[in-house]
Structures are given as structure tokens and as C-alpha cells.
Amino acid sequence: MTMEHRWSERKPIEMEVALFYAPVGTVVGKTRDISLEGMYVHADGVDLPLHAELEVSFVTQNGTGSTQEHHLPAYVVHANDKGIGLMLRHVDYSDFYALRYMLSAA
Numbered sequence: 001m002t003m004e005h006r007w008s009e010r011k012p013i014e015m016e017v018a019l020f021y022a023p024v025g026t027v028v029g030k031t032r033d034i035s036l037e038g039m040y041v042h043a044d045g046v047d048l049p050l051h052a053e054l055e056v057s058f059v060t061q062n063g064t065g066s067t068q069e070h071h072l073p074a075y076v077v078h079a080n081d082k083g084i085g086l087m088l089r090h091v092d093y094s095d096f097y098a099l100r101y102m103l104s105a106a
Helices: 093-105
Strands: 016-021 025-034 038-042 053-061 067-079 083-088
Touching: 016 038, 025 083, 025 093, 038 067, 053 083, 053 093, 067 093
Parallel strands: none
Antiparallel strands: 016 025, 016 053, 025 038, 038 083, 053 067, 067 083
């Protein structure tokens, strides 16, 4: 049974992200696709349990070339040996707008 409910389209966006899950530590992966509600992250060999709560971190660049780091709470909705499907939770406005900007530019 999956808990995933998509309200917006996922777009193919590849970027490096860091996943912090306390029992494992930080895992670096690369997104395959992103929506306002979630993302799929390629993380070969990483075994995270279903419903595990973690933090996703990534960096964006704005039009002036400066960078901003984002930290989003998320949880695992599905996982296999190739990657992890995440649902984002309680995204604040700056993170939401960063995601929206990336999706509109893709």
C-alpha cells in the first residue's frame, strides 16, 4: 500500500541532494524527478524503511548567481535498491518557491 498522493506533475530534474536520516547519517543522492509534493532520489544500495522521517537538503542558485541552501522534512513512501520516493512535508515559503521556480524552468 502506498501513501503517495500527487497534486502536481513531477518533472525530470537531476540535482544532487543530501538525505539526513538519524539512524544512518547523511546519504548523498541525485534526483530523477521532482514535484511540489515529492521527489525520487537515486541512492544505490541505501536501505531506508518505509515511512522513515528524514531531511532533504539541496542548493539552488538565483538569478544573481548567489546560492541558497534548503532543508525540507520528508518521509519515505517507497524504496528499492535503486532509489527512494519521498513525500515532502511542511515546506516553508522560500523552499516552496525554490521548488516552484525549478519546476517552471524545467
